[in-house]
Amino acid sequence: MFFPASIRSFATVATTRNPRILVTGSLGQLGTGLVSLLRNKYGAQNVIASDVRKPSTDIKKAGPYVFADVLNFQQLETIVVDQEIDWIINLSALLSAVGEQHMERALAINMSGFANTLELAKKHNLRIMCPSTIGAFGPTTPREMTPDLTTMRPTTIYGITKIHVELMGEYYNKRFGVDFRCLRYPGIISADTEPGGGTTDYAVQIFHSALKEKKYNCYLGPETTLPMMYLPDCLEGTVSFLSAPTESLTQRTYNVAAFSFSPQEIAAKIKERIPEFEITYAPDSRQKIADSWPKSLDDKMARKDWGWTNKYDLDGMVDDMLTKLNKE
Template identity: 40%
Template sequence: MDRILITGALGQLGTEFIKHFKKLNVFVLATDIKLPKYKLQCEFEQADSLDKTRINELVKKHDINIIYHLVAILSASGEKDPFKSWKLNMNSFQNIAEISVENNIKKVFWPSSMAVFGTESKLDLVIQNPLMNPSTIYGITKLVGEKLMEYYFNRFRLDIRSLRYPGIVSVETAPGGGTTDYIIDMINAAKKGIDYTCFLDENTELPMMYIDDAINSAITLMAAKKSNLSILGSYNITGFSITPKKLLNEIKSNGFNLKVNYEPDFRQKIADSWPKKIDDSSSKKDWGWNPEFGLKETIIEALK
């Protein structure tokens, strides 16, 4: 029986993983540094992922055998305090790796990001193994994490699985300070009937994915036979690519009358160093990745 620990469980992704596992009746211990604002559908313990002793105690107490490690400071927030971002992203990763080895954890899911790529990665369509020169502290921590995944597998047979998520579109939980947050902000402005000021230029193209696909892809990857996985690090994955201008047109074509101003800020530079499109053929081939939500389906769902 799977007994799952989720760290950073109250964030954009964690909230949705909890709902998913609840439907399957799987035991979940959700942990986060903050307290939930409502009653969760699973066990909860407040815990700082930097506190290795506490996380280790929780793993033992609840007989955990699978970990979803979701704690991170995301791209835009990370640039505000890069030292803090490095400490949290790397030290929490190290803690989870050590705890997993010590407790014979079967599998760990740890999301990477398209932020691992950079201007040298041929951004029009980024392949699985291009040159990588991440420009943000967030992207750097993700790339180091990917290398550590490979190292820990070769050294300890620790089975960490990972996806290089693009921007995730979800409406129920607010995004946590990434460079792709504009998509949700714009959709929410349309629903509220207020003007929106976009922090990216209208022609900035970035890959995105609907939250249901983000959850299902992780679950499918985690269920895959290890022998089918040809990549020890993180897999490329994508849903669709979109620009703010294209998003605005989609929103209008769904009957919303939205006015958008464009005032690019520091996030424009980050977006300019990220892929326009991503080649995820290795995911399709190795573990059967098959997105359900394209651009139109995602916008319709998000506007509901």
Template identity: 50%
Template sequence: GGLGQLGVGLAEMLRKQYGKENIILSDIRRPPAEVYNMGPFVYADVLDYKNLRELVVNNRITWLVHYSALLSAIGEANLALARTINITGLHNVLDLALENCLRLFVPSTIGAFGPSSPRDPAPDLCIQRPRTIYGVSKVHAELMGEYLHHKYGLDFRCLRYPGVVSAHTKPGGGTTDYAVQIFHDALSTGHHECYLRSNTRLPMMHISDCHRATIEFMQAPESQLSLRTYNIAAMSFTPEEVAEEIRKHLPHLRVTYNPDTIRQTIADSWPVRFDDSNARQDWGWKPAYGLSELVTDMLASIREKRTNAGLPVS
């Protein structure tokens, strides 16, 4: 799942640390030229165990980052496909990691919590009971990874990501995607129609903090880890709060609210804040971006992208 929202940026950071040739990006889609030219890229279908096995053996892989998944809103519209990719694909990767003694990272999500979970804040260990196939599949991943760690010593690591905000990739069908789209709309038309209520508070994180957390967690000595799955947090905001922050730069931004039943119901079942005290204590996690830094960076990045593409900037 390397061509999704997170893979390309993570590969870029890892290549700076470990060398371009030592990080292989993979997906089932054809990469854009700039990604293909960044470093090694291979076709890898998470449902094709033999192909995955060949890649691991032929390239002497030691770490595997498993980003392949159908996200919350998309998953609800494609239940059978989500179950196949998110659960069957996961089992292929778990088997592969066990067979080859790989260090395995599988992200989890805010969506792994449900309406009966503590919401403010949600701790690492609590009742989860999610109401989406995406959330159910991620709880399954957390528990399977932990089980295989305790039974066979698998070096399984998992972070529950909040909503991730990035200027570099298009929204991918998640419930928190409005927090990316609003910046594009602010700079293109000056109007954003939000599919959540104005007061819907959710945990969010700048993508560079997300990448850094992933790498620091993967590099942490196993002796420092008291858990296999950790929450990580940076900030929590509502659509109205991010709109107000954007208006400090673009006073003309207009936001209307037209809640989508499916996404609003999903958001209402999720935590409004993460308790990430264990990540901070065990392996030193600390975010760099708050809301004002996130807004400044997103507007600058998207303005630059639109200008370079010859598109008008509002």
């Protein structure tokens, strides 16, 4: 593939100094931890956090923070130019359950906001990473060990917008040489941040309820198995993917996963550690969404191409979650 001289020269510059990175949507579930890891790797002043909310004092003290709305192209471009940005990580999105309640907002942020960052990547020769999701798959997708390339007919606005992200990013890569990168995340479990309105959020809420109330009423049925990942693995994998040599990537969108479980399975693991814990079930509208998603992901290409690996298994995640939340 031929790349313009400007892109080739950018690649040379990027290898001689640490990249300057803009993270949009940095106050969400992934953003705070990802910004921290990137600052440890590349230097605090080289990673600019941004969002449309007022950050805490601790976040402002940790490193640069700017107000940035991904729907405002001119505002974003000013930041890219003034801050000499090399990479954009676009985490701005409305997730599955929230997206169904606010469709127009989801379309705007997930598609138009991404289009702005993608066009900036083209115009200013930036590396861009925007995550996708298991929600990009649908009920006609093979549900066991779902491969990277397969039938994708999502049934949610969230999933539809993420297919748009994947296809547009790959198009810009092939046509304009944009260094677009994308990971299909499974459900992410975190002890550090509150759930963001996704269908897999029960897997975080259940720990809080188990410790506080010793019971949990789950909005998914007991046997609803979905692929999951612990946040520390997700963050480490994302940083590894971002820094992987371009020549090692055989595709632009990769599945990543760690383990799969159902509500009854995670409840049993918690009950081993908190014997008085009990779970009940009251499936709601999110059940239909979960039923359209894979039960497990085939991520062998990520493991082969750029060395993706998870450190936490299911038991390790449960132990760490309970330990961290108990301290809080």
